[in-house]
Amino acid sequence: MTPSRFDFAGQVTRVVDGDTFWISGERTRIRVWGLDAPEIGRTGGSAATAQLAGLVSGRSVQCRMRDVDRYGRIVGQCWLPDGRDIAAAMIASGTAREYCRFSGNYYGTC
Template identity: 30%
Template sequence: MLRFAMLLPFALLIPTPATGAAEEVNATFLACGAGKRITCVVDGDTFWLRGDKIRIADINTPETHRPGCAVEAALGAQAKRRLTQLLNAGPFALESGKRDTDRYGRLLRTVTRSGKSLGEVLVTEGLAERWNGRRRNWC
């Protein structure tokens, strides 16, 4: 299994041995706006890092774009805010899994800090579910 590390300041993902730790990434994130997306958070499970769109591979969060109901919209907004906080809390690593990209071309990565999945933090806080291959109805 290969892991991928982010080399600073470039947004190049390079393989590193599975036994080695992925290099830590540190960036400042804001919510994505209408303009060009470079380093920002789209929603609770998708963000941009230095021009690369990344989908957190191990979770699914409520939708913020076209939510099914007001409850989903509120949970989605909360998940987005919390992911922004988690990413801004310090260096993190991006780890690849079985697939490199999803059907939309987003990089699939597990985001970890000190070996703990940030996605799992969102699951524990009730803002995400573990990814099981399909979206859940949050309404």
């Protein structure tokens, strides 16, 4: 369900990997909350990055800030203009999985 209030929004300007991207108007990267994608250079990393890029590149997203991680990235739960939760879409694609340690089984896959 899409929340009625967001902490920030912007257009995705660059996808870093399968769970991290930059948006206009933010000075730090956005780490997708509840999502664990393989790193680039690891098995599945390129597929996850391509999947996220296909979902969000150049599109506007709206996010709710959940945390700031140890690397200084904003950890955000983000939605596409059509209301789809980005992490849920990535999990459904099979290119990433729910980050159960942090999500508390929010997406029901833990």
